[in-house]
Amino acid sequence: MSHTITSLETIVSLCKRKGFVFQGSEIYGGIGGMFDYGPLGSLLKRNIEESFIDRFVHSKENMFLIDAAILMNSNVWKATGHVDNFHDPLCEDVITKKRYRADTLLEDNNINPEGMSCEKMTQTIQEKNILSPEGNKLGDVRQFNMMLKTEVGASSDSSSLSYLRPETAQGIFVNFKNIIDAMHPKLPFGVAQIGKAFRNEIVPRNFLFRLREIYQMEIEYAFDPKSQNADVLFEDLLSQQKEWLVSVGLKSELIHRRDILPQDRAHYSSKSVDFEFQFPFGIKELTGCAYRTDFDLSKHSESSGNSLAFVDSGTGEKIMPHIIEPTFGLDRLFFAILVSVYKEELLENNEIRTVLAFPKHIAPYLACVSPLVKNKPEIVEKAREVFVTLKKKFGNVLWDDNGNVGKRYRRQDEIGTPYCVVVDYESLENNTITIRDRDTMEQKRVTIQELLEIIA
Amino acid sequence: MSHTITSLETIVSLCKRKGFVFQGSEIYGGIGGMFDYGPLGSLLKRNIEESFIDRFVHSKENMFLIDAAILMNSNVWKATGHVDNFHDPLCEDVITKKRYRADTLLEDNNINPEGMSCEKMTQTIQEKNILSPEGNKLGDVRQFNMMLKTEVGASSDSSSLSYLRPETAQGIFVNFKNIIDAMHPKLPFGVAQIGKAFRNEIVPRNFLFRLREIYQMEIEYAFDPKSQNADVLFEDLLSQQKEWLVSVGLKSELIHRRDILPQDRAHYSSKSVDFEFQFPFGIKELTGCAYRTDFDLSKHSESSGNSLAFVDSGTGEKIMPHIIEPTFGLDRLFFAILVSVYKEELLENNEIRTVLAFPKHIAPYLACVSPLVKNKPEIVEKAREVFVTLKKKFGNVLWDDNGNVGKRYRRQDEIGTPYCVVVDYESLENNTITIRDRDTMEQKRVTIQELLEIIA
Numbered sequence: 026m027s028h029t030i031t032s033l034e035t036i037v038s039l040c041k042r043k044g045f046v047f048q049g050s051e052i053y054g055g056i057g058g059m060f061d062y063g064p065l066g067s068l069l070k071r072n073i074e075e076s077f078i079d080r081f082v083h084s085k086e087n088m089f090l091i092d093a094a095i096l097m098n099s100n101v102w103k104a105t106g107h108v109d110n111f112h113d114p115l116c117e118d119v120i121t122k123k124r125y126r127a128d129t130l131l132e133d134n135n136i137n138p139e140g141m142s143c144e145k146m147t148q149t150i151q152e153k154n155i156l157s158p159e160g161n162k163l164g165d166v167r168q169f170n171m172m173l174k175t176e177v178g179a180s181s182d183s184s185s186l187s188y189l190r191p192e193t194a195q196g197i198f199v200n201f202k203n204i205i206d207a208m209h210p211k212l213p214f215g216v217a218q219i220g221k222a223f224r225n226e227i228v229p230r231n232f233l234f235r236l237r238e239i240y241q242m243e244i245e246y247a248f249d250p251k252s253q254n255a256d257v258l259f260e261d262l263l264s265q266q267k268e269w270l271v272s273v274g275l276k277s278e279l280i281h282r283r284d285i286l287p288q289d290r291a292h293y294s295s296k297s298v299d300f301e302f303q304f305p306f307g308i309k310e311l312t313g314c315a316y317r318t319d320f321d322l323s324k325h326s327e328s329s330g331n332s333l334a335f336v337d338s339g340t341g342e343k344i345m346p347h348i349i350e351p352t353f354g355l356d357r358l359f360f361a362i363l364v365s366v367y368k369e370e371l372l373e374n375n376e377i378r379t380v381l382a383f384p385k386h387i388a389p390y391l392a393c394v395s396p397l398v399k400n401k402p403e404i405v406e407k408a409r410e411v412f413v414t415l416k417k418k419f420g421n422v423l424w425d426d427n428g429n430v431g432k433r434y435r436r437q438d439e440i441g442t443p444y445c446v447v448v449d450y451e452s453l454e455n456n457t458i459t460i461r462d463r464d465t466m467e468q469k470r471v472t473i474q475e476l477l478e479i480i481a
Numbered sequence: 482m483s484h485t486i487t488s489l490e491t492i493v494s495l496c497k498r499k500g501f502v503f504q505g506s507e508i509y510g511g512i513g514g515m516f517d518y519g520p521l522g523s524l525l526k527r528n529i530e531e532s533f534i535d536r537f538v539h540s541k542e543n544m545f546l547i548d549a550a551i552l553m554n555s556n557v558w559k560a561t562g563h564v565d566n567f568h569d570p571l572c573e574d575v576i577t578k579k580r581y582r583a584d585t586l587l588e589d590n591n592i593n594p595e596g597m598s599c600e601k602m603t604q605t606i607q608e609k610n611i612l613s614p615e616g617n618k619l620g621d622v623r624q625f626n627m628m629l630k631t632e633v634g635a636s637s638d639s640s641s642l643s644y645l646r647p648e649t650a651q652g653i654f655v656n657f658k659n660i661i662d663a664m665h666p667k668l669p670f671g672v673a674q675i676g677k678a679f680r681n682e683i684v685p686r687n688f689l690f691r692l693r694e695i696y697q698m699e700i701e702y703a704f705d706p707k708s709q710n711a712d713v714l715f716e717d718l719l720s721q722q723k724e725w726l727v728s729v730g731l732k733s734e735l736i737h738r739r740d741i742l743p744q745d746r747a748h749y750s751s752k753s754v755d756f757e758f759q760f761p762f763g764i765k766e767l768t769g770c771a772y773r774t775d776f777d778l779s780k781h782s783e784s785s786g787n788s789l790a791f792v793d794s795g796t797g798e799k800i801m802p803h804i805i806e807p808t809f810g811l812d813r814l815f816f817a818i819l820v821s822v823y824k825e826e827l828l829e830n831n832e833i834r835t836v837l838a839f840p841k842h843i844a845p846y847l848a849c850v851s852p853l854v855k856n857k858p859e860i861v862e863k864a865r866e867v868f869v870t871l872k873k874k875f876g877n878v879l880w881d882d883n884g885n886v887g888k889r890y891r892r893q894d895e896i897g898t899p900y901c902v903v904v905d906y907e908s909l910e911n912n913t914i915t916i917r918d919r920d921t922m923e924q925k926r927v928t929i930q931e932l933l934e935i936i937a
Binding site (some may be wrong): 041042044045056057058060065068071079093095097098115124155173174178189196208216228236237243420424 | 498511540632643672
């Protein structure tokens with residue numbers, strides 16, 4: 026009885042109940058577009074990050090990781106065009122003055138807004154007599170800049186405006202020369218980064234899907250377009266992206282490729298392909314891959330007066346590398362993983378078990394150790410020994426001695442713990458324990474040594 | 482010829498040259514108080530984080546990790562007193578209008594500002610005729626709020642003011658009930674968090690020491706003051722803090738305990754002890770440990786109308802837990818580690834070798850593999866095999882075939898790589914390689930199997 030698409034409510038409720046995700050500032054009525062990762066969520070999220078670093082940095086020889094500041098010199102965002110172009114179409118309820126995203130209102134009315142200008146959207150809203158969610162007329166559609174601003178510094182006389190970065194990518198581009206000077210890479214090479222970015226979404230919604238504060242995982246892959254075919258490289262990076270998505274638990278059949286139309290691409294991109302995912306509320310963007318050409322490096326070279334060209338150490342030739350950027354929204358991915366791994370299964374006794382079938386390396390906890398009974402000190406002591414051994418070796422291991430074994434299994438299934446280990450009467454005799462597999466529900470009796478090998 | 486205190490210039494220059502730390506937005510002339518972690522720095526930083534999580538979360542049974550949003554409902558900061566009390570004393574050059582921290586100006590003039598009010602500082606500046614760094618008179622000292630502000634949301638009519646959190650702690654407190662409901666802990670238990678915080682420092686300075694955008698690692702440890710002695714627990718947490726600092730590479734003799742005077746404690750603290758570190762520019766705060774009592778949980782219960790009391794599942798008793806907070810500035814710690822591990826050693830041939838003697842689990846790269854010579858394909862091929870094996874197993878492993886072996890050793894010493902592995906003619910005969918230890922500079926010939934064991 027495996028559900029194909031789990032409902033939004035099911036995921037949100039599980040996330041709160043089990044400590045994956047809480048609404049930001051919840052006790053104060055929340056704050057739009059912010060969520061907090063709870064104890065299980067922060068372990069899951071960190072495991073996803075580790076997997077990303079393993080796959081795209083440590084398993085490569087030409088990949089570097091950086092971690093740049095969120096606040097940057099505001100000239101960065103002038104150079105990239107974000108000050109002028111990083112907009113969403115906004116329209117206002119003429120009575121309540123509440124603001125909405127025009128493209129989303131159109132979509133909600135089954136009109137595809139792809140490629141529409143503000144004028145075209147205004148016209149469509151009028152022609153189709155689309156009203157605000159409160160039932161009132163809507164004003165003209167205009168562009169709204171999505172960068173969050175702040176003032177940095179105590180001086181009132183100096184230019185102190187700064188932006189909370191709307192993408193992590195620019196932290197990589199402005200450090201391009203520093204990275205080359207320190208690491209002496211050859212082309213092609215890539216730089217990856219995991220970090221926060223901020224977008225002042227007009228209407229954040231759909232749980233972790235449209236947030237104002239997001240985690241991005243971005244790769245800027247630099248190559249010489251004269252010696253490498255951009256299209257071939259682009260497809261190669263895309264397939265790595267997809268392969269990794271599946272490796273962290275996404276169901277392949279829920280992932281869809283979408284080639285972005287020229288008029289819908291970001292202003293810096295000459296080719297964009299998204300992977301979309303079948304979220305509970307529809308098929309929506311999950312990851313992007315953009316061919317940024319030399320847009321960013323050239324713009325920054327021009328604006329800053331510092332050349333970001335790559336100098337070939339052999340020939341001395343100056344090359345302005347082109348960039349392909351595979352990018353992942355970590356929060357969306359976290360959400361998509363939960364949707365993918367969530368299962369409800371009808372058991373023989375007619376009970377339903379809820380399982381999060383995480384890949385082992387992603388699961389918040391790897392194993393849970395229990396004594397069969399609580400009132401037999403030798404069994405408890407032996408179980409503690411096993412627990413301490415596992416915890417020392419693997420870290421993310423739980424102890425649970427509440428309720429009966431069946432209930433403990435259900436609890437661990439629901440948070441996706443791959444292995445449950447039970448110490449029983451026989452353990453005292455022959456130093457074996459039972460290990461129970463989350464997915465098959467099979468129990469095996471093994472030695473402690475075998476246990477360590479199975480879990481590793 | 483080991484230097485006791487490395488100079489600031491040496492560390493800053495090494496950091497840039499080798500890719501540990503770059504000035505934020507450097508090509509645009511920078512932005513005050515922001516630095517970026519480069520390829521080596523981001524690996525080092527992540528290793529420090531992992532060590533923190535291992536030591537304070539995974540090795541415990543009653544510790545949880547969370548990861549809360551940077552932007553919170555602004556009522557959070559009213560409740561905690563940050564809107565009213567999170568200040569630094571500021572005074573202005575009456576001619577240039579440039580602003581300075583009054584306490585720092587006093588310290589620079591060998592006057593201890595501890596416990597001084599604004600009035601007292603103003604009076605002292607006048608009496609001692611202290612001038613601005615530009616040589617002009619200074620105005621009255623007043624308080625300057627250090628929180629960075631931003632406006633969130635598109636609506637102009639709703640309350641949209643938000644702050645970039647000045648400490649990660651409150652993300653833990655406002656989620657206190659959510660964490661209890663999800664995880665069912667018993668008292669005492671703790672919650673840890675690693676994340677960005679922002680402080681609009683009047684004068685950021687001293688490299689990573691005083692930044693405007695910082696990484697904090699904080700633990701909020703909750704206990705019942707009726708059943709546990711706060712002073713004993715406080716000293717226990719302090720000693721864990723110090724022990725861990727030493728484990729990540731700090732020289733114990735450079736760490737000094739400092740009990741903070743009542744008038745210098747943060748407004749929420751009834752007891753504070755810092756560990757200070759002998760930085761190149763003096764002995765300065767590195768970590769803090771504060772007894773926050775029930776200040777935060779009570780304030781939030783009151784202000785939000787949601788009780789954050791802990792309910793004992795056995796007796797039903799409601800307890801407002803007290804909190805002890807060990808807190809680490811990750812950037813400062815990163816800096817202090819570099820100061821501690823930096824060594825210059827005079828070799829027999831009168832050359833000086835620079836070494837970063839990181840503990841093995843903290844080093845950016847664990848090993849570097851080289852072929853003895855580049856022009857012998859069998860050796861190169863064999864070396865590649867060893868490299869691929871190590872990289873698959875450990876991830877952070879380098880390949881280096883540039884220059885001679887001596888130069889490669891120097892390069893790896895300078896970035897703190899514990900092991901250099903060289904494949905040579907003998908390797909082809911008997912499948913052994915040489916492994917060279919960074920600290921002892923001893924080379925040993927071992928089998929591949931032994932190599933894996935030594936590195937692990």
